[in-house]
Amino acid sequence: MLSYQHAYHAGGPADVHKHMVLAELIAALTVKSRPVSYAETHAGRGLYHLDGAESRKTGEADQGIRRLNPDPATPFGAAYRNIRGEYGPGAYPGSPLLASALLRPGDRSVLMELHPAEHAALVTAMAGRDVAIHRRDGYEGLLALAPMTPRRGLVLVDPSYEVKSEYAEAARFVRALAGKWPQVTVAVWYPLLPAARHTDLRAGFSPLSVTCDEVIFTPAPDRGMYGSGMALINVPFGFGRALKRIHLAAQTIFTPQRPGG
Numbered sequence: 001m002l003s004y005q006h007a008y009h010a011g012g013p014a015d016v017h018k019h020m021v022l023a024e025l026i027a028a029l030t031v032k033s034r035p036v037s038y039a040e041t042h043a044g045r046g047l048y049h050l051d052g053a054e055s056r057k058t059g060e061a062d063q064g065i066r067r068l069n070p071d072p073a074t075p076f077g078a079a080y081r082n083i084r085g086e087y088g089p090g091a092y093p094g095s096p097l098l099a100s101a102l103l104r105p106g107d108r109s110v111l112m113e114l115h116p117a118e119h120a121a122l123v124t125a126m127a128g129r130d131v132a133i134h135r136r137d138g139y140e141g142l143l144a145l146a147p148m149t150p151r152r153g154l155v156l157v158d159p160s161y162e163v164k165s166e167y168a169e170a171a172r173f174v175r176a177l178a179g180k181w182p183q184v185t186v187a188v189w190y191p192l193l194p195a196a197r198h199t200d201l202r203a204g205f206s207p208l209s210v211t212c213d214e215v216i217f218t219p220a221p222d223r224g225m226y227g228s229g230m231a232l233i234n235v236p237f238g239f240g241r242a243l244k245r246i247h248l249a250a251q252t253i254f255t256p257q258r259p260g261g
């Protein structure tokens with residue numbers, strides 16, 4: 001089932017939360033000069049336009065990136081500024097383009113995207129960049145490639161959770177990946193919904209040690225998604241301080257703006 005389209009949610013509060021954590025993880029992994037591997041199981045189209053019909057329909061970017069005004073001294077803020085400089089003020093990077101702005105020549109990057117149209121758009125968005133792009137199931141593809149060389153690396157797992165079983169599937173994948181590639185850092189985005197299926201996801205990571213950052217809309221909405229979570233496995237040393245900073249910044253856009261506010 002591939003009906004989800006990320007263009008409706010690009011630059012929204014949850015997307016920005018995920019991207020801030022992602023950027024900071026890449027910055028932490030690239031502090032040392034040794035090359036790293038980077039991979040995504042669910043890449044999306046790479047580049048979004050916040051003036052487009054999808055974005056205007058939901059207005060999520062107005063509550064998210066347009067309110068945040070990210071600090072250009074942070075990895076996310078610096079990469080976002082560069083991408084807007086390259087693609088225009090309405091541009092918002094998907095995770096592949098954001099990662100590409102932060103990775104270095106010599107780092108290895110592999111992206112998986114199954115949807116034909118999203119895959120084609122991703123190929124266009126990433127043209128001229130040193131990345132391998134597969135139109136393939138991200139879980140199957142990553143497990144076939146793992147362990148990647150260089151061994152030091154990061155995998156972003158960002159499913160659309162269109163069906164209930166995706167929570168258990170994501171957890172199963174992470175356990176299998178960690179079994180084949182014990183050194184890898186893994187980041188899994190998940191929504192906080194009233195059905196609370198994310199609790200199954202978190203439980204499903206066991207026996208891996210997991211750090212979760214969850215940002216909650218305040219006040220809680222009457223229905224629908226009430227927050228955004230990032231589960232991290234093999235967190236880089238000293239990452240806790242960066243995570244606290246991201247959490248505080250993200251919380252500002254999880255507090256909905258009042259009319260006239």
Ligand SMILES: C[S@@+](CC[C@H](N)C(=O)[O-])C[C@H]1O[C@@H](n2cnc3c(N)ncnc32)[C@H](O)[C@@H]1O
Nearest residue numbers: 006042043044094095113114115118137138158
């Ligand atoms: C939440 S979006 C990805 C957003 C992207 N990571 C970002 O932050 O910009 C999820 C994407 O996964 C794709 N997808 C769904 N099932 C997949 C699968 N089994 N393997 C690879 N991609 C899949 C969807 O087409 C969609 O583009």
